Amino acid sequence: MKIIKTALLSYGMSGKVFHAPFLQLHPGFELIGSWERSKHLIQQDYPEVKSFATLDEVLASDAELVIVNTPVDTHFEFAKKVLEAGKNALVEKAFTSTAAEAEELMHLAKEKGLKLTVFQNRRWDSDLKTVKSVLDQNLLGDIVEAEIRFDRYNPNLSPKAWKEGANAGAGVLKDLGPHIIDQAVYLFGYPEAVFADIRSLRNNSQVDDNFDILLYYSDKRVRLHAGFFNKEQLPAYILQGRKGSFLKNRGDVQEDTLKTGAKPNLDDWGTEPPENAGLLNATINGVEVKKTIPTLQGNYHDLFDGVYKSITENKPEPVTAEDGLRTMKIIDAAITSSQQQRVINL
Numbered sequence: 001m002k003i004i005k006t007a008l009l010s011y012g013m014s015g016k017v018f019h020a021p022f023l024q025l026h027p028g029f030e031l032i033g034s035w036e037r038s039k040h041l042i043q044q045d046y047p048e049v050k051s052f053a054t055l056d057e058v059l060a061s062d063a064e065l066v067i068v069n070t071p072v073d074t075h076f077e078f079a080k081k082v083l084e085a086g087k088n089a090l091v092e093k094a095f096t097s098t099a100a101e102a103e104e105l106m107h108l109a110k111e112k113g114l115k116l117t118v119f120q121n122r123r124w125d126s127d128l129k130t131v132k133s134v135l136d137q138n139l140l141g142d143i144v145e146a147e148i149r150f151d152r153y154n155p156n157l158s159p160k161a162w163k164e165g166a167n168a169g170a171g172v173l174k175d176l177g178p179h180i181i182d183q184a185v186y187l188f189g190y191p192e193a194v195f196a197d198i199r200s201l202r203n204n205s206q207v208d209d210n211f212d213i214l215l216y217y218s219d220k221r222v223r224l225h226a227g228f229f230n231k232e233q234l235p236a237y238i239l240q241g242r243k244g245s246f247l248k249n250r251g252d253v254q255e256d257t258l259k260t261g262a263k264p265n266l267d268d269w270g271t272e273p274p275e276n277a278g279l280l281n282a283t284i285n286g287v288e289v290k291k292t293i294p295t296l297q298g299n300y301h302d303l304f305d306g307v308y309k310s311i312t313e314n315k316p317e318p319v320t321a322e323d324g325l326r327t328m329k330i331i332d333a334a335i336t337s338s339q340q341q342r343v344i345n346l
Contacts, residue, residue, distance in 0.1 A: 001028055002312050007052070007063035008034035009078060011042040014069045014092060017258040018121060020046065022301055025264050028308045032063055059085040065311065068092060069119070072169025076101040079116070083108050088115040088311055093178035094331065095324030097168035102328040106321035115310045117317040118324035119303070120182045125252035126272045126298030128183055131237045133296055135187060139282055140241025147223045147238040148184055150176040150250070151230030155202055164207060171207035173198055173331060176226040181327045182319070184215055184222050190326055191215035191222070195343045196334035202228060213334050216343070237278070244282025244289075251276035252298050270298030 006023055008015045011034040020042075023029040033050030034042045035058050040051040052058045058066060059081060066082045068075055068091040076096045082089045083105065095118045096102045109116035122128060134140065157164050164170065185191075193216040198208045210227035236250035251272045258264070277292035306318025333344040 003030050004028055004065050004308060004311055005030050005032045005061075005063050006065040006067065007032055007058050007061060008042075008067045009055070009058065009070050010034065011036055012069075015042070015067075016045065017255065018119075018300065019067055019069060021258060021264050022304045025266075025301055026304050026308060028312070029065075029304065032061060033058075055081065059087070063087060065090060065307070067119075071167075072174050073097055073167045075169070076105065079105050080108065083112055083114055083116065086112065086114070088117075090117045090119055090307055091324070092119045093182070093324075093327075094169065094174040095178070095321075095328055097174070099325060099328040099332045102321065102325040106325055109321055115307070115317055116321045117307050117310065118182075118319040118321065118327075120178070120319040120323070121300045121303055122179045122183065122252075123186060123319065124270075124298055124300050124302050125254070126270050126295050127236060127248050127251050127276075127278075129296040129298060130278055130293060131239065131246070131248055132187060134239065134246050134278070134280070134293060139243070139280060139284065140239055140246055141243030141282075143188070143220050143239060143241045145221055145223075145240040146184075146188065147225070148180045149224075149230075149234060149236050150180050150226040151233045151236070152176075152226075152228050153231040153233075154228045157202060157205060164205070166206045172209050172226050172228070173211050173334065177211065177213075177224075177331060177334075178327050180224045180226065181213070181330050182323065184224060185323070185326055185330070188215075188217065188220065188222055191217055191330070191346060193343050193345045194330055194333040194337055196337040198334065198338040211334070211338075213330075215330070241282070243284065244280065246278055246280050246282075246293070248278030248293075248295075249276055251295065254298055254300060264299070264301060266299070266301065268297075269301070271295075272298075 023031045035052045195214040198211045213224040215222040235247040237248040239246040272295040310317045
């Protein structure tokens with residue numbers, strides 16, 4: 001089996017929780033180290049790897065894949081340097097700060113014959129996989145309306161300055177927004193137009209922390225919402241079709257499990273509690289059916305396996321740069337829509 005040597009560009013929460021454990025799980029990857037500007041933490045967990053002092057050291061290493069898991073406003077600069085150094089890149093969301101940056105990275109990767117993947121890991125959440133299965137089975141008929149929410153209750157500002165400072169990558173639209181925008185496009189395709197209302201509701205907030213986005217399709221409308229004042233949360237997925245409805249709470253357990261230090265596996269990883277099952281209420285073959293739908297198993301390993309196969313077998317990336325570009329175009333349109341209070345055609 002070909003081994004892909006891989007380096008991280010940071011070893012904070014994302015490197016420790018979302019990346020290193022799955023690189024260790026997959027036999028095709030070898031984690032060689034991480035760029036660490038101040039604290040040298042990665043060797044506490046992986047003594048055999050290196051703590052790189054500079055980005056140039058990472059780029060001069062024998063890493064074939066570099067994971068750009070730094071603050072959003074650095075993604076374009078760092079991913080461009082990674083690609084220019086002849087290395088494949090896996091870039092966290094938001095892919096970039098603007099659609100123009102995303103397009104430049106996409107063309108650069110194609111020009112150099114490199115793989116450029118966007119880390120939209122929540123496509124492999126248990127809840128989203130279950131929603132996709134319900135749609136694929138056509139249990140609801142044609143969808144006429146859908147809502148995807150990413151709700152939290154946290155009225156306090158984050159202590160992480162890069163999340164709250166007025167920089168090009170800060171704010172909930174570029175933090176939680178890419179998750180649910182990507183999911184909407186993944187489920188329903190690219191919309192025709194966008195209308196958005198983006199606000200700052202927390203005291204002393206310098207960045208957006210609440211949004212509503214309407215995606216317009218010829219045969220349906222999709223509403224996306226995220227905010228920090230949702231103490232009693234609504235279902236994360238609400239699908240309304242001509243045959244019935246499906247409601248599903250956000251229930252994926254992977255992030256919380258990873259934060260405990262547990263290591264992922266290929267057996268029972270990402271299994272939601274049965275009580276989190278979604279509710280189906282539909283007319284199927286003339287029969288009224290109201291029942292729970294068991295939740296499918298989630299596993300971010302499949303994203304990394306897709307990255308591995310894209311590099312070793314020249315298969316399409318599991319989330320392509322084109323996917324990332326589409327998400328950024330919707331984000332750019334949402335910002336313009338909110339500022340001008342009008343519908344923006346895509």
